[in-house]
Amino acid sequence: MNLLKTLASISSMTLLSRITGLLRESLFARAFGAGAYTDAFIVAFRLPNLLRRLFAEGAFSQAFVPILAEFKNTRGPEATKHLSDHVGTVLVWSTVLVSAIGIIGAPALIYMIASGLRATPDAQQAAIWMTQLMFPYIAFMSFVALAGGILNTWREFKIPAFTPVLLNLCLIAATLFLAPYLKQPIYAQAIAVFVGGILQMALQVPPLVRIGMLPHIRLNPAISLRDEGVRRILKKMGPAVFAVSAAQISLLINTSIASSLREGSVSWLTYADRLMEFPTAMLGVALGTILLPSLAKANTDADHDEYSSLLDWGLRLTFLLAVPAAVGLATLAEPLISVLFHYGKFDDTAAVESAKPLIAYSAGLLGIILVKTLAPAFYAKQDIRTPVKIAIGVLAATQVMNVLFVYGVNLEVSGLALSIGLGACINAGFLYSGLRRRGIYQPQPGWWLFYGKLAIAAGVMGAAAWYGAQQVPWLAMRSHMVMRVGALLGLVGGCAVLYFAVLFALGFRLKDFKRRAK
Template identity: 30%
Template sequence: MFKRLLSVGGFTLLSRITGFIRDVIMASVLGKGMLSDAFLVAFRFPNYFRAIFGDGTLNPAFLPRYAALHAKGEHDAAARFGDDVLAWQLVVQAVLMVLALTFMPALVLLIAPGFAGQPGQVELAATFTRITFPTLVLTVVVVQLSAMLNAIEKFWAAAAWQNFLNLAMIACFLAAPFFPNAAFAGACGVLLGGVLEIVFMLWASRRDGIVLHIRRPRVTPEIKEFFKAVAAVTFGTAAVTISPFVDTIIASFLKPGSLTALYYGDRINQLPLGVLGLAVGTVLLPEMSNRLAKGDVAGSDASQNRAAALALLLALPFVLVFVAIPDTIMRAIFAHGAFNREAAAQAATALMAYGIGLPAMVLVRITASTFYARHDTATPARCTVSSIAANIAVKIVLVLGFGLGIEGIALGTALGAWVNVAMLGWYGWRKGLLKFQPSFRRALGPIVLAALAAGAGAWGGASLIGWGVHLHAHSLNDLLSLAAAGVLAAVGYGAVVLAFRRRLPITR
């Protein structure tokens, strides 16, 4: 499992690096204002629907069933099941795309009603979204191929394909002078990235013996069971999507640029979350599904405990660093070109608030695997709905009641994630499905100590440069502070991990 985590984590880390470069270039080219806000709505729109109909549905509803058929040696039945699911996916996505392209201005007002008070903003966002939205059809096919490869324990391609979107957007942003404006260039980059992703995944899946065929949609017993699972999962994932919808709605009423600052704060939080949460969840769910299909409950529990300990070991240090030096991080990375230091300071408050929920966001995927691996999609859906209700309530109180702005939006997201993981853990414990083994409990103390050492090192490094070095070039000063913080954080963290290595999930 650890080797597979390294494989997935490595390619996912590469995609986060290319995504990070994309965001730095995007911030420099687009800056913070009406144009960037309009583009970010267009960028997020297909991602919302992908979360509902792609990742959020296929992984929990399709992957465990497909993996179980493969584990039992029923390869032909698994292939037919995959073709049938694809047929229905394409029908749904075609209808959805036609409706979306037809009623795009109304959809923009639904997601960002505050744009109505800014002349030309709705038209801008609708134009860009019409360019980006067709990528949804391409992406859901890519997501299904990824799920099928993960089910047969072929992980590298499923972790690598997202790099193509980042590379395409980087190329288009760099070529922005040849487009009507930088936001138009970014929208074209999103569409180009979708095309490159599906070409790559069709090649990679055929290389590993998986070929999807376009057939007439059929209603089979397997498809009926799949649709029942989809109904529960879609309910939960739609609830998850409501949260970023609400974020965008609230931010659209704040001063121009607030949506952009919120985006960049979330992007830094997504660096560790995307690598750790995606890697652990990608490997853990098919492994638990395969083990449970063979009756190996003890092996499934051991894999889950090891994954949870490893995820906390890698995620908690980022929480302490994000809380200790958010301003240093955002200034050093984004305060260049059209994105000024004031915008970076605003994004820093969002980063700190998001960081509080980072461990919960990682653990949600691990605890939810307890139920998905047993084909129980209803329990995670109930927990998700409850957590989203708490999420939205907190945001309304913090932003509208206390006037906190984007930091209130981010803090609501963080607290909602903790509610979700707490409910999943309680249901899993009550049903006897979630077992905390002694190895996990032994690792908790050193994990917390390592995170504290990382946070202290980051604060010390940034403060050391801030007190001792005063260069006229602010950007260089910020880069030196971030570099010193990173070095001292790594030293403190590494020392603790080395001292307690026998109690941590890094040895056999």
Template identity: 40%
Template sequence: MANLLKSSTIVSFWTMMSRFLGLARDIVLANLLGAEGRADIFLLAQKIPNFLRRLFGEGAFATAFVPVFSEYHEKRTKEETVLLLSKVSGTLGGFLFLITMVGVIVPQLLMGIFGYGFYHTDPEKFFRASELLRITFPYIFFISLVAMYSAVMNTLNKFALPAFAPVLLNLSIIGMALFVAPHMEHANVALAWGIFIAGILQLLLFFPFLWKAGYLPKPRWAWKDSSVQRIFKLMLPVIFGASVSQINLLIDSQIASFLEEGSISWLYYSDRMLEFPLGIFGIAIATVLLPTLSKYFAKNDMQHFSGTLDWGLRMVLMIGIPAAMGLLWLAEPIMISVFQHGAFDAHDSFKAGQSLQAYSLGLIAFMMVKVFLTGFYSRQDPKTPVKIGIIAVVSNIVLNLALFKPFGHVGLAIATSISAFINAILLYRYLHKHDQLKISKSTALWILKLVIASGLLLVGLWYFDFSIEQWQAWSRIEAIGMIIATISATIVSYCVLLSLMGIRPKHFKLSHY
């Protein structure tokens, strides 16, 4: 059990490296495209396959596949486990190929579903976005297979490679932006090819490691196989339940396509900053929790099952609470320091900062949802999150329609945050009611200490705050230096405050509780 902290640290490290490169990628994009119409076009063409990746690959398939694969790995022979992997990879690959062909042949159909506002307001923009989608869409084929192989490696307790793979996507896009885009008439076309190339590179990365471990499958079609059907039956409801937040974000993009130019870009850049704490810690902890919880459930060890889930909640709150407060207060300065350069101007920083503040209100809920869902999927119960997810998505749609006219793109971000809390509260209520997650007195005291420490940090940020005019007056180097110094000082202060409250490194280990 103590290895969970080590595994989470490994995943967090490589995820952090990927996020930093992702930040570099987004800085390059902001400098190259700004938040103009061409940026909206590329970002939407990128978001559609990325959404489907999280829906089919990281969301539905991974959460349905891991419990079954873990069961085979624990109770069956290696030959039977590899045979299952061959059948699943062949069947999944077949379906993915058909889906990919739809996106390549008729991209206008998908663009109409996810970006109808372009067609309604600017048919030329709609056509150009559809042509970019024709290039980016095959990414769903490659990356969904990568998600399956990542699940295999995670089950084998090899967490570093899956966490490293996204680095290749960032490097590919940065490379195309720096070395190819300047020589093309439309820079966003070069960026789209960067996504396509990255998908191939990420898939090829896994082959030598799977071969060395003896788990490189020979794909075979096996739709009628009982275990394959079991996985896909689990997968169907999880498609909705595991990706509620992604569905909400895509609904935001659909409505944003009707708003003023730049709205999609402002939401994208603010969401990318939110992905730092969410991806580095929230998703990383959930990644290592799923196979561990699956093993405990397979052994019917519900005491350790509940304790592990409780540990995951404590860990994400330790990061989520101060991160949410920090992003709320420093939203616009972060946008000024990181993105304001080239085509990305002060107006864009202001607008993106507004939506980042709105998204930061839901950061804690986004993190908790990641943890709570592992409790359901490790028990192969995808139906309950679907029912709860429907409530959250309907709430998001209603709130979107109520808020987008008076508040524009900020209203969409507020709606997403509120719906995330609705989702998290309902998931926790179910787990608590069925004795699968109990917040002990020690956990309640832990949360109280985190809130107090984070509140003191917010007071410090308020006291030492600079005006937006001052942030704008600084050179970019000065602004970056100041934001790094501010965040670094905040992290050190937070650690000191936790230490003064009696929280020690040993308390981070699952075995301590």
């Protein structure tokens, strides 16, 4: 398998997902702006979305894929199918139970995670209703995560990468065609999340049937809980919740803090978060997706050189693409926010305030993406304890930084974004140190020269981006959408060409990054 080609394929699907996601957010901003009801939807969706990342895509995937790969490579198809049936049964029924608890306990949950909404009782009630409607999304997405783990192990990456597009299309359709007909328009978004979850789940069935791995969900999960493979996965999942999701837990805490700041703070942070997630998903998530099954196979085969070489390839690509992305977010924050969201009810103040946390996020973007590249190196070896210890320490450090940046330095929501980014950098540093100390990863020659060339190219690109951004009155061009979009596309495209042109002049060639997995 050509890893670079596979990465490009996954990234193209992710790009489609992110483009539709940005269109979704742009329409959302235009229709709903940044206010109490917008905050209510974001808060309502954040809890089920967090649990999805914790249990479905996070801890579950990292524990499930290495063990599934082990079964596939050493025990044969029958045992592997047997494992997927039992795992699917436990996962689906447990998330159905969690969904029921969430629906019943929604008032208490909203009270705890967004106490600031109490100042607007109608918005608080809206958040409760939307939470109750969206909680089943956890169960839908748990099946999607199970299917994604199976398909990725079979090196079928396109469907899992495309799946999020369906949710974006549902949210876009709800904003355009459903919201205008509802007494409370924001409810259309919650309805779209519910429908989108069902569609994403349905999309997984045909490819699973094609490879003969559609899980059979049993009525009695107690039998599945006694399966040896399931017990191993559950044992890994417990601590993996902390290791994989430290940033997500911090984000939930940040939501509570932001809800107590100025009205609109939750929304400003969320719009910045959406743009930060664009490069994170296209590179970090895509790399982690293809590295985990390949690393798990190398571990099963006891091929230590292949293991280290795969990591080196992943880290070089991370630096190559994450560094210019971080520079671009920092220098083009206001143009990006203006072009994507500065319409309708999303006013000048919202655009300026949303750009601030985006700049703060850029300081830690490299760390955020590195964590997604380095963490699979531990999970592929079924080592959960090391990332857990690191994650707990980083979570504590992030909260200390929250207090310092938000209340000490008075950075408000920018301080929350900065604490997430710097926390991720600390996390990545400890993960890297652990890999080196244990001899799991040995860097190949040429890294310092590689750093130097990247610094030159990123510096040239950053200077050009900053200068170009000053030449256009982005906020004043609100009524000239086509001109503003054209200016941003030209600036971003020109900076990208300049960055890679400088790298080419310094000796970089595409063939140097080609890589095949065994």
